[in-house]
Amino acid sequence: MVNTLLEAxxxxxxxxxxxxxxxxxxxxxxxxxxxxxxxxxIYGTGKVIEDFQAKIxxxxxxxxxxxxxxxxxAQQIALRMWCDEKxxxxxxxxxxxxxxxxxxxxxxxxxxxxxxxxxxxxSLITLEDVLQMKEDIACLLLELPQREIGGQLPAYxxxxxxxxxxxxxxxxxxxxxxxxxxxxxxxxxxxxxxCSLFDSVYVSFYKGIGGIAGAILxxxxxxMTQSKIWKRRQGGDLISxxxxxxxxxxxxDERLPKMEQYYHDAIELAAMYNDCDGITTRPxxxxxxMFHVHIELPKxxxxxxxxxxxxxxxxxxxxxxxxFGEGSSYYEVSLGDRYADIPKEQLGQAFTLLNxxxxxxxx
Amino acid sequence: MVNTLLEAxxxxxxxxxxxxxxxxxxxxxxxxxxxxxxxxxIYGTGKVIEDFQAKIxxxxxxxxxxxxxxxxxAQQIALRMWCDEKxxxxxxxxxxxxxxxxxxxxxxxxxxxxxxxxxxxxSLITLEDVLQMKEDIACLLLELPQREIGGQLPAYxxxxxxxxxxxxxxxxxxxxxxxxxxxxxxxxxxxxxxCSLFDSVYVSFYKGIGGIAGAILxxxxxxMTQSKIWKRRQGGDLISxxxxxxxxxxxxDERLPKMEQYYHDAIELAAMYNDCDGITTRPxxxxxxMFHVHIELPKxxxxxxxxxxxxxxxxxxxxxxxxFGEGSSYYEVSLGDRYADIPKEQLGQAFTLLNxxxxxxxx
Numbered sequence: 236m237v238n239t240l241l242e243a244x245x246x247x248x249x250x251x252x253x254x255x256x257x258x259x260x261x262x263x264x265x266x267x268x269x270x271x272x273x274x275x276x277i278y279g280t281g282k283v284i285e286d287f288q289a290k291i292x293x294x295x296x297x298x299x300x301x302x303x304x305x306x307x308x309a310q311q312i313a314l315r316m317w318c319d320e321k322x323x324x325x326x327x328x329x330x331x332x333x334x335x336x337x338x339x340x341x342x343x344x345x346x347x348x349x350x351x352x353x354x355x356x357x358s359l360i361t362l363e364d365v366l367q368m369k370e371d372i373a374c375l376l377l378e379l380p381q382r383e384i385g386g387q388l389p390a391y392x393x394x395x396x397x398x399x400x401x402x403x404x405x406x407x408x409x410x411x412x413x414x415x416x417x418x419x420x421x422x423x424x425x426x427x428x429x430c431s432l433f434d435s436v437y438v439s440f441y442k443g444i445g446g447i448a449g450a451i452l453x454x455x456x457x458x459m460t461q462s463k464i465w466k467r468r469q470g471g472d473l474i475s476x477x478x479x480x481x482x483x484x485x486x487x488d489e490r491l492p493k494m495e496q497y498y499h500d501a502i503e504l505a506a507m508y509n510d511c512d513g514i515t516t517r518p519x520x521x522x523x524x525m526f527h528v529h530i531e532l533p534k535x536x537x538x539x540x541x542x543x544x545x546x547x548x549x550x551x552x553x554x555x556x557x558x559f560g561e562g563s564s565y566y567e568v569s570l571g572d573r574y575a576d577i578p579k580e581q582l583g584q585a586f587t588l589l590n591x592x593x594x595x596x597x598x
Numbered sequence: 599m600v601n602t603l604l605e606a607x608x609x610x611x612x613x614x615x616x617x618x619x620x621x622x623x624x625x626x627x628x629x630x631x632x633x634x635x636x637x638x639x640i641y642g643t644g645k646v647i648e649d650f651q652a653k654i655x656x657x658x659x660x661x662x663x664x665x666x667x668x669x670x671x672a673q674q675i676a677l678r679m680w681c682d683e684k685x686x687x688x689x690x691x692x693x694x695x696x697x698x699x700x701x702x703x704x705x706x707x708x709x710x711x712x713x714x715x716x717x718x719x720x721s722l723i724t725l726e727d728v729l730q731m732k733e734d735i736a737c738l739l740l741e742l743p744q745r746e747i748g749g750q751l752p753a754y755x756x757x758x759x760x761x762x763x764x765x766x767x768x769x770x771x772x773x774x775x776x777x778x779x780x781x782x783x784x785x786x787x788x789x790x791x792x793c794s795l796f797d798s799v800y801v802s803f804y805k806g807i808g809g810i811a812g813a814i815l816x817x818x819x820x821x822m823t824q825s826k827i828w829k830r831r832q833g834g835d836l837i838s839x840x841x842x843x844x845x846x847x848x849x850x851d852e853r854l855p856k857m858e859q860y861y862h863d864a865i866e867l868a869a870m871y872n873d874c875d876g877i878t879t880r881p882x883x884x885x886x887x888m889f890h891v892h893i894e895l896p897k898x899x900x901x902x903x904x905x906x907x908x909x910x911x912x913x914x915x916x917x918x919x920x921x922f923g924e925g926s927s928y929y930e931v932s933l934g935d936r937y938a939d940i941p942k943e944q945l946g947q948a949f950t951l952l953n954x955x956x957x958x959x960x961x
Contacts, residue, residue, distance in 0.1 A: 260634030262625075262841055271623030275810075304667050308833025341831030345708050441837055447638075448836045468704030469832055470671025473811045474804055478625055478841030 240554060243542045247551030249581060251504070254445040254490070254571035261447060267483035275475045279463060283477050287484050291451045295436055296427025299459035300451045302480055303469050306413055306439050307338050309452040312465040313435045314374055315346045316458060317407040321373035325349050326409075327365075328376040330356040331383035333411060345469075354497040359389050362396045375401055378428070379576060380418055385517035385527035385567075391422050398432035408432065413439040413450075417523040418575035420498040434458075440483035442523060443497070444490050445571060449479035493572070497524035500574045507582070511590040513597045517565075525569040528553070532596065540592045550577065550585035603917060606905045608860030612944060614867070617808040617853070617934035619788040624810060628845035638838045642826060646840050649771050654814045658799055659790025662822035663814045665843055667834050669776055669802050671700050672815040675828040676798045677737055678709045679821060680770040684736035688712050689772075690728075693719040694746035696774065699789040708832075722752050725759045738764055741774035742792070743781050748880035748890035748930075754785050761795035771795065776802040776813075779854055783861040797821075803846035806860070806887060807853050808934060812842035856935070860887035863937045870945070874953040876960045880928075888932040891916070895959065897927040903955045913940065913948035 244250060255261070276284035284302055292300035303309040311334070314326050326342075328334060330352040334342050340346045350368045354360045359381055377397070380386035389397075401408045410433040414427055422429065430436045435454040440446035452462055466472045501521040508516050513531040530537050534556050545551050553566045603822055607613060618624070639647035655663035666672040674697070677689050689705075691697060693715040697705050705711045714733045717723045722744055740760070743749035752760075757776040764771045773796040778789055785792065793799045798817040803809035815825055829835045871879050876894040893900050897919050909912050916929045 256635075257638040257640065257838065258634060259629065259632060259636045259638065259840060259844070261638070263629050263632075263634050266622065266626050266629065269622060269626075271621060272619075273622045273628050275620040275622065275624075277620065303833070305833040305836055307835070311833065337830075339827050339830045341833070343829055347816070389924070447841065448838045464702045467670070467700075467702045468707055470666070470668040470674065470701075470704070471833060472670070475620065475811045477622060478810065544680055 240542060240556060243545045244551040247545050248549035249577040250551040250573055251577065251582075252553065252568055252570060253573055254273050256574060262478065262482060265485050267529045269481070273436060276480065277476050278472055278474055279466070284480055285481050287323070288451070290484070291438070291487075292453055294426055295430045295438070295451075295453045296425075297430060297436060297453035297455070299456045300453040301459050301462050301466065302476060303450045303452060303466060304435055304448065304473065304476060304479065306333070306411075306450040307341065308466070308469050308471045309437045310334060310409070311338075311342055311346060312377070312469065313409050313437065313452055313454070314342065314348060314376065315465065316461055317374040317409065317435070318346070318348055321405075321407070322409050323373040324352055325369055325372045325374045326372055326374040326376060327351040327353050327368060327370070329360055329378060329381060331353055331381070332376060332378060334376070335414070336383070352593070357384060359384070359387050360397075361389070362393050362400065365397050365400055372406060374407040374409050376409045376411055377433075378413070380414055380523045380525065382414065382525070386417075386521065386523045386525035387518050388418055388421065388522045391424065393512045394432060407434045409434065411438040412436050414443050414525070416494050417443045417497065417525065419447045420495040422520040434508065440479070440486065442463060443494065443569070443571070444483065444486045446483035446486040447479055449476070449483050467566035490571070494524065497570045500524070500570045501526055501568070504568065504570065504574070507586045511586065511593055524571070526568065527565050527567055529559065529563060530556075530591070531563055533562050534558045536566050536596065541589070544585055544588050545594065548581055548585040548588060550581055552585065552589075599775040603901045603905060603919060606908045607914040607917035610908050611912035612940040613914040613936055614940060614945075615931055615933060616936055618936060619625070621787065621830045624808075624844060625841065628848050630873045632844070639697060639840050639843065641837055642829070642835055647843055650843050651814070653847070654801070655816055657789055658793045658801070658814075658816045659788075660793060660799060660816035660818070662819045663816040664822050664825050664829065665839055666813045666815060666829060667811065667836060667839060667842065669696070669813040669836045670704065671832050672699060672813045673739070673772070673774060674701075674705055674709060675825050675832065676770055676772050676800065676815055676817070677711060677739065678828065679824055679874075680737040680798070681709070681711055682774065683743060684768075684770070686713055686734055688733055688735045689737040689739060690714040690716050690733070690735045691732060691745060692717060692723055692741060694744070695741060696776070697739070699746070720747060722747070722750050723760075724752070725756050725763065728760050729761055737770040737772050739772045739774055740796075741776070743777055743886045743888065745777065745888070749777070749780075749884065749886045749888035750881050750883045751781055751784065754787070757795060770797045772797065773799040775799050777806050777888070779857050780860065780888065783858040784885040787888060803842070803849065806857065806932070806934070807846065807849045809846035809849040810842055812839070812846050827947065853934070859886065859938070860933045863887070863933045864889060864931070867931065867933065867937070870949045874949065874956055876956050887934070888930065890928050890930055892922065892926060892928045893919075894926055895956070896925050897921045899959065900927050901957065904952070907948055907951050907955065911944055911948040911951060913944055915948065915952075
C-alpha cells in the first residue's frame with residue numbers, strides 16, 4: 236500500500252520530528268571510533284553491560300539496574316514479580332497503557348495477570364481514581380508522560396500523593412518511564428527524585444534518547460537479581476546485547492543535555508499549531524518534547540492539504556496522520572535533534588501556508 | 599574469581615576452538631563496508647528483515663520464517679503454539695535439552711507446559727523411546743546434534759522412522775536445529791531435506807555460523823504469522839533487530855561453505871585426543887564440528903597439566919574444563935575458523951606434550 240503522505244514527508248528537506256533517519260548509519264556512527272578489542276557482554280555479564288547498568292542505576296537513584304532488549308519484556312517482568320510477591324494477580328494501569336494496547340495481551344497470555352483500567356482513556360489517572368479503586372491490586376503502573384493522550388503529566392504534588400497512598404496501602408508503584416528524561420525540565424526534578432516515588436522503573440533508549448533499541452529496569456538489589464531469572468525465561472538474556480548497549484550509552488550522553496531544548500522547542504512549535512484555525516494541540520502547552528496535534532478535518536482531507544505544504548516549503552510536519560472519529564484526525568509530534576536544523580523562516584512559511592489552506596476548507 | 603585456565607587459554611597464540619574472539623570487531627567488520635543509508639527494520643517489517651527471513655525460509659525449505667532475538671524465545675513460542683493447537687499442555691524432549699537445563703523453567707513458568715523427558719540423559723532419543731511413550735503430547739522436540747552429549751546424531755533412517763511415527767500419531771515434530779548446518783556433511787543431506795521431516799524448525803546464528811545473536815523459526819505460513827503475535831507478547835518484536843540480522847546474514851554466507859571443513863577438522867582433532875592415554879572423545883568419531891573430550895582425571899589436576907601445555911606450545915585446547923563425577927572431567931570442543939590457522943607441527947607438539955604429562959600422572 237502506498238502511503239503518499241509518508242512519501243511526501245520522506246522527501247522533505249526539513250522533517251520536523253525526531254532525531255534523524257532510522258538507518259544503519261546510526262549504528263555505524265556509534266561504533267566507528269571504538270576500539271574493536273572491546274569484549275562483548277556474555278549472557279548479561281561483562282564490563283560493557285555491567286558498567287552501563289551501574290551508570291543508569293546511579294542516574295535513576297536505584298540500587299540496581301538490568302538491561303533488557305525491550306521495554307515490553309522489562310515491564311511484564313516487573314509486574315509479574317510484584318504479583319508473585321504480593322500473591323495477587325491484578326495490577327492497575329491507564330486504558331491506553333502500552334501493555335494494554337501494544338503488546339497483544341502478553342500480560343494475560345504469558346503471566347495470567349488481569350489489569351484494572353483506571354481513569355477515562357482521554358484523561359490522566361488522578362489521585363481520586365486511585366482512592367476509589369475497589370480491586371485489590373499488587374501494583375499500580377503510571378506512565379509519565381501519558382503518551383497516548385499527547386504526553387500529559389499530573390501535577391508533581393498529585394504524583395507524590397498517589398505514591399504516598401500506594402505506600403500506605405502496600406501497593407507497589409511502577410513507573411513506565413520510557414520518556415522519563417523528557418519530563419525532567421517541566422517538573423524541575425532529577426530522574427532520581429522522581430524515581431524515588433516508585434518501587435520499580437523502566438526507561439527506554441530508543442525514544443527521546445535516540446538509541447537503536449533496548450531498555451533498563453531498575454529497582455532494589457534483590458528484585459533486580461530476580462529479574463535476571465525472568466529475563467532468561469522470557470528469552471531476553473542474549474549472548475550479546477552490546478549493539479544496543481553501546482549505542483544507547485552514546486545517545487544517552489549526547490542527548491540528555493538537550494532535553495531542556497527539545498521541551499522548549501515543543502512549546503514553540505505547539506504555539507504555531509494553535510495559531511492555525513481548526514488545529515489544537517494536546518496539551519495546549521506541552522510539558523515534554525511531545526504533544527498531539529488535533530485537526531477538525533478527517534485524515535484524508537487533511538493529508539491532501541498537508542502534501543502541497545511539504546512540497547512547497549520543504550518542511551515535513553508529519554508522516555502519519557490518524558483518524559480520531561467524528562470527522563477529526565490527529566498525529567503525534569515528538570521533537571529531537573532535527574528541529575534545531577530548520578530555518579525559522581521556512582518553518583514560518585509552512586505554517587502560514589498550512590493556515591491559509593485550512594481556512595479555505597473550514598471557512 | 600580468577601579462572602587461571604581461561605587466562606592461560608586467552609594468552610595462547612593458537613586457540614583451537616571457535617571462530618575468533620567475541621569482541622565488537624565482529625560487528626564493526628559486518629558494518630564497515632555497508633552503505634549507511636540502508637533502512638532499519640521496523641517492528642518486524644522492512645527489507646532488511648524480510649529479505650533475510652525469505653532467504654533462510656528457502657534454505658530450510660519452509661514456506662515462512664521469522665527472525666527472533668533468541669532461540670529461547672523462538673522455541674518456547676513454537677511449543678506453545680503446538681500445545682494451543684492440540685489442546686494438550688505437554689511436550690517431550692531430551693533430559694539435557696536447552697529448554698530443560700538452560701532456560702530457568704521458562705516453558706513451565708511462562709507457558710504452563712509440562713515436559714516429558716525421553717531417554718536416559720547420556721543417550722540419544724531412540725525410536726523405541728518414542729514408541730514406548732505413554733503420555734499424550736502435543737509435540738516432540740528433537741535436538742540435532744544432541745549438544746550436551748557431545749553432539750551425537752541418530753542414524754538418518756531412525757530419524758525418518760521417528761518422523762513417520764509422529765505424523766501417524768498426530769504428534770508435531772519440532773527441530774532444535776541450533777547447529778543444523780554443522781550436521782549436513784555427515785548426513786549428506788540438504789537442510790531442506792532434513793527440515794522436511796519436521797513441522798517447525800529453529801536455527802541459531804551465533805553458534806556454528808558465528809553471528810552476534812539471533813535465531814530463525816520456520817514453518818508453515820499460518821504458524822509463522824501467529825508466531826509474530828507471540829514474538830510481540832514475549833517482548834521480542836524490537837523496533838530494530840538489524841544489528842543481529844545483518845551480521846547473521848554475512849556470517850551465514852561466509853561460513854556455510856566451511857561446514858564440511860569444520861567437520862573433517864573435528865574428526866582429525868578427535869583422533870589426536872583419542873591417541874592420548876586416559877582421554878576419549880564423545881563421540882569417538884565426531885558427526886559434526888563438535889565433540890566432548892572426557893578425561894580420567896578430575897578438573898583441577900587436568901587443568902594444572904593443561905596450563906603448561908598451553909604455555910610451552912602456544913596452543914590453547916580449551917578455556918573451560920568441567921567436573922564429570924567419579925574423578926573424571928570433560929569439556930566441549932566446537933571447531934570453526936581458528937583451527938585452519940594452527941600449524942600442524944605446533945598442534946602435534948601440544949598433543950605429544952599433553953600425552954607425556956598425562957602418562958606421568960595416570961601410570
